[in-house]
Amino acid sequence: MITGYGHFVQLAESLQWDEKAIDFSADREAWPKLEDAENAKVLGLIAGFVVAETAVAGNLHPYRAAASDDSMEATFRAQARDEARHARFFDLVASDVAGVPGVTPTERRDVLRARVSPELVELFEELLPATAQRLAEDHEGLTTAVGLYHMVIEGVVLLAGQHALLETLQGLSVGLPGLRKGMELVLRDERWHIGFGSRVVQSADIGREIAEPLLEQGEAAAKAWGDLITPAAIETAVKQHKRRLKAAGIKFW
Amino acid sequence: MTVRGGTLAGPAARLWLCEPCGFIYDPEEGDPDSGIEPGTPFEDIPDDWMCPICGATKADFRELEPGEFPED
Numbered sequence: 001m002i003t004g005y006g007h008f009v010q011l012a013e014s015l016q017w018d019e020k021a022i023d024f025s026a027d028r029e030a031w032p033k034l035e036d037a038e039n040a041k042v043l044g045l046i047a048g049f050v051v052a053e054t055a056v057a058g059n060l061h062p063y064r065a066a067a068s069d070d071s072m073e074a075t076f077r078a079q080a081r082d083e084a085r086h087a088r089f090f091d092l093v094a095s096d097v098a099g100v101p102g103v104t105p106t107e108r109r110d111v112l113r114a115r116v117s118p119e120l121v122e123l124f125e126e127l128l129p130a131t132a133q134r135l136a137e138d139h140e141g142l143t144t145a146v147g148l149y150h151m152v153i154e155g156v157v158l159l160a161g162q163h164a165l166l167e168t169l170q171g172l173s174v175g176l177p178g179l180r181k182g183m184e185l186v187l188r189d190e191r192w193h194i195g196f197g198s199r200v201v202q203s204a205d206i207g208r209e210i211a212e213p214l215l216e217q218g219e220a221a222a223k224a225w226g227d228l229i230t231p232a233a234i235e236t237a238v239k240q241h242k243r244r245l246k247a248a249g250i251k252f253w
Numbered sequence: 254m255t256v257r258g259g260t261l262a263g264p265a266a267r268l269w270l271c272e273p274c275g276f277i278y279d280p281e282e283g284d285p286d287s288g289i290e291p292g293t294p295f296e297d298i299p300d301d302w303m304c305p306i307c308g309a310t311k312a313d314f315r316e317l318e319p320g321e322f323p324e325d
Contacts, residue, residue, distance in 0.1 A: 001282075002306065003275035011272070159308070188273065191307040195274030198306050240308060243286050247276065247305035 002199040002248065005071040011192050012078035017185050019089035024178035027097045033174045042176070043098055044228045045165045047112035048120055049090040052158060054109060055124035056149070057083035059132035063149065066139035075196055082189045089182050097179065117226040120157075128153065143204040147214040150197020154190055155244055156218045157225070160237040162187045164229045198248040211250045215242065269295045269314040274307035278314065 034042065060080045067073035087105075094100040094108050102108035113121060128148065135145040162183060169180045204210075218241040222234045269278040278284070278298075283291040284305055289298055295314065302311055 001277045001279060003270060003277060007270075007275050011275075191273035191309060192275065194307050195271070195276060199275060243305045246286055247284075 002195060002202050005075045005196070005199065008075045008192050008196045008199075009071070009078050012075075012082065012189075015188060015192075016081075017085070019085055019092055019182060022089075022178045022182050024093070024097050027093075027176045027178040030174035030176055031097050031099070035173055038168075038172050041168055041228060042165070042172070042179075043100075043112075044115050045161060045168065045225075046090060046093055046098060046179075047115035048161055048225060048228065049158075049165075050087075050094055050105075050109050050112050051116055051121060052124050052153070052161070053083065053087040053090050054105070055128050056153065056158075057087040059128050059149075062132045062136035063142070063145060066135050066142040066145070068142070072200070079193055079196065082193065086186050086189070089186065093179055093182070097176070117224060119226070120224040123153070123157065123221055123224050143201065143206055144210055146197050146200045147206075147210060148217060150194060151201060151214060151241070151245065151248075152217045152221050154197065155194045156237050156241045157221050158190060159187075159194070159240070160222060160229055160233055161225055162190065164225070164233055194244070198244060201245070202249045206250065211245065214250075215245065218242075218245075267295070267319075268317045270317055271304045271307065271309050271314050273309045273313050274304060276304050276306040277317070 031039075057080070060076060060083060064073050064076040064080065067076055091105045091108060094112060095102070100108045100111055102111055131141075131145050131148050135141050165183055166180065166187070169176055169183070206214075219238050222237045222241070225234075267280075270276075271278070278295055280294050281291060283289040283293045284298075284302070285291065286305065287302060289302065295311075295316070298311060300311055303309065304313070
């Protein structure tokens with residue numbers, strides 16, 4: 001069972017952080033010393049997060065509008081604040097640490113998009129906006145939309161990417177402490193976002209017609225990072241997805 | 254109610270909250286997917302067990318006080 005929405009709003013308030021307060025000076029100094037393979041992997045993951053976080057931040061409003069009560073709406077609002085910060089954080093890393101060219105976040109994202117798989121771009125820039133658009137038109141689809149946003153995208157894709165980036169940072173020939181610090185803070189936020197989505201799913205008491213596609217979507221989406229994430233990490237993400245769905249009250253296994 | 258009638262977990266099994274994600278461990282339910290049988294008190298769960306929702310560790314949980322159940 002999962003706690004009520006009020007817990008998430010209080011938690012979010014207590015976890016606020018400022019991406020501009022993170023010291024990236026050591027990261028800027030270390031970045032040019034990364035080996036080519038290290039640079040490709042870290043920048044690839046950052047590119048994925050730039051695309052992903054911009055999309056999740058930009059598509060949450062219909063969820064707020066479809067919330068079933070004030071406390072759920074307040075939780076979506078708290079989450080939206082986090083997602084906007086995450087998008088700013090990864091853009092800041094891209095521009096100030098990795099030196100990605102571009103005057104605006106949009107220009108930098110256009111540069112970085114080439115570094116991520118077409119599957120990831122499709123998931124975040126086509127499937128997610130289409131789902132949000134359907135939700136904006138028909139508020140009845142909230143559970144399915146949360147299933148994609150919170151359970152698949154956040155619970156499988158982003159969580160797997162976050163663990164992969166932290167693991168990669170651990171093994172680099174030079175340290176990137178600012179990126180590590182921010183990534184840990186993003187991961188901390190994501191934990192409650194996933195808990196919140198799980199609570200929405202739990203409350204909906206969903207049946208097979210929603211649950212089975214949700215499982216299949218998770219299995220497919222886990223591969224969206226391409227070779228930036230190991231097969232073992234993908235397998236772990238899928239297992240966690242199944243376990244999470246079951247813990248959220250789905251009973252078809 | 255926070256305090257549940259227990260089986261193996263005892264007559265006053267307490268609930269534990271995963272603070273990072275809001276999952277509540279109920280000893281009456283356990284976590285069978287992870288090999289934690291119903292009736293297992295939180296204290297008896299192995300230290301390497303992880304929250305089924307967010308993957309946080311056992312150390313991230315806190316025991317709910319009697320009467321405390323953050324439903325909303």
